[in-house]
Amino acid sequence: MIRILRTLAGVACLALLSIPMLAQAPAPQPAAAPASATPAAPPTFDIADVHVSPHSNTPFVRGGDLNGDRFIMRQASMVDLIAKAYGVENANVLRGPAWLDVDRFDIAAKAPRTTSPDDVKLMLRALLADRFKLVVHNDTKTLPAFVLTVGKGGSKLKESDGSGSSTCEGTPDAPKTAPGAVPLIYVTCKNMTLDEIAQNLREMAGGYLTNPVVNSTGIQGTWDFDIRWTGRGNLQKAGADGISIFDAVDKQLGLKLDAKTAPLPVVVVDRVEEKPTPNPPGLEQALPPLPPAEFDVAILKPSPPDTKGINGRINGGQVNLSGATIKWLIAWAWDLNDDMIADAPKWLGDDKWDILAKVAPDPNAGPKGVPQIQMDDLQQMVKNLLADRFKMQSHMEDRPADAYTMLAANPKLKKADPDNRTGCKEGPGPDGKDPRIANPILGRLLTCSNMTLTQFGEQLQMQASGYVHTPVLNATGLNDAYDFTLSFSTAGQLRTPPPPSAANNSDPNAASAAADPTGGISLFDAMEKQMGVKMEKQKRPIPMLVIDHIEQKPTDN
Secondary structure (H helix, E strand, C coil): CCCCCCCCCCCEECCCCCCCCCEEECCCCCCCCCCCCCCCCCCCCEEEEEECCCCCCCCCCCEEECCCCEEEEEEEEEHHHHHHHCCCCCEEECCCHHHHHHHHHEEEEEECCCCCHHHHHHHHHHHHHHHCEEEEEEEEEEEEEEEECCCCCCCCEEEECCCCEEEECCCCCCCCCCCCCCCEEEEEEECCCCHHHHHHHHCCCCCCCCCCCECCCCCCCEEEEEECCCCHHHHHHHHHHHHHHHHHHHHHHEEEEEEEEEEEEEEEEEEEECEEEEEECHHHHHHCCCCCCCCCEEEEEEECCCCCCCEEEEEECCEEEEEEEEEHHHHHHHCCHHHHHECHHHHHCEEEEEEECCCCCCCCCCCCCCCCCHHHHHHHHHHHHHHHHHHEEEEEEEEEEEEEEECCCCCEECCCCCCCCCEEEECCCCCCCCCCCCCCCCEEEEEEECCCHHHHHHHHHCCCCCCCCCEEEECCCCCEEEEEEECCCHHHHHHCCCCCCCCCCCCCCCCCCCCCCCCCCCCCHHHHHHHHHEEEEEEEEEEEEEEEEEECCCCCC
């Protein structure tokens, strides 16, 4: 199952699959007022709807920009909100109560269309102080970071002529990959300062750069460059043809990236309430729902027979997608895995389609009237497209299916300090050890703190989607919160596949794959060996999307 997840804060354009994502330079922070000036009242949103987010199998933050006159953030933790409001990375939001990373909120607010990004941040700060009684202070702490310096041979960057905006985007004419070869990621960057290069490297290669990147080159001016590298998950598979982001920066840019520590600006949480204050009266009239998200026009064509994989991207208000099955579209639009779609005809996962779709222009929606497509809006557009063109009808229903249950084998878990925040992050723990560096076949490293196994089970669909396709139940009898680190290979890295799905699994209790010849470790073996927790398949009711009706041939373009 291929997932579409937006995991990098500040990325300006969503790439649906392997297309490199467009990254823009971070907006400058608001200038401090002179000491003698009387502080002006901070700008505020005209009105705001704040509520707890509905359950999601992939609770990643979405939105965070003013689109027209609406500011929307969905599935945002309090850490996401604070980081957005104060212009720091999530890892640089310190202290606060345990729930800060796990409780999620939806915010929809109204502001003048001409509001600057800096004022939007100030509005969000004011909202958090008003609705959550948030109190913070700024500080500087020495924290783990990747430090960018000039290599021994000197910089290989090309000086920019200073025209145009500062952008990084996937190269549209990148060389085609030979059949069977692992593709490289090609990115072209223009008019970037070294601080902006550091920020964009962090965003584009987050699989490698799990901590902030700090510019210590001392180089001034703006620069152009091209860079290509192998995604972290594909590095072991690529073998001698692969190139890590560290080697790419060294050989192609003449710079060095080293894991060190550096003084970084942080925001320290002094106080915050878990429950927001009630929404103001008259909210529905003052903040009416936006019109249903629909494509203005959509052209569907059967994919060529030799189409390999699913590829696509968004360019302004246009969506290009090739090689997509209807089952894949359904799973993405409804935020499900394949195993959670019931009564689907076989052709749903066989027929492939190319889709070219556009949203209607909006003269108030930004440069050249091109609206900014939000993730949730795009999901609704796809739902409406399937209903309109394929006459799809469906409903949600609990149905018996094979799903994983956690059982206690030989628990090896350390009880957590209850004062620490709850959550899992990708990357090493406090000891700084990262087995992925010496052994790339161990492509995942989860460090979890103050987390119960029930909470961990709720995250496994998101954290290990190649292995776990349905909700996980905790039946270990272990109810405390724990600190643990889990190192394993992605499902795609294993030559020996993970346990078969319910459709062809003769032993529903089989949860461990045979030893992988590459030295990889499956999620199941890692959990049993490193945590003392066994995963076992059991049949129980799970929520499923039931296909009531769908037509194989779409209506004409």
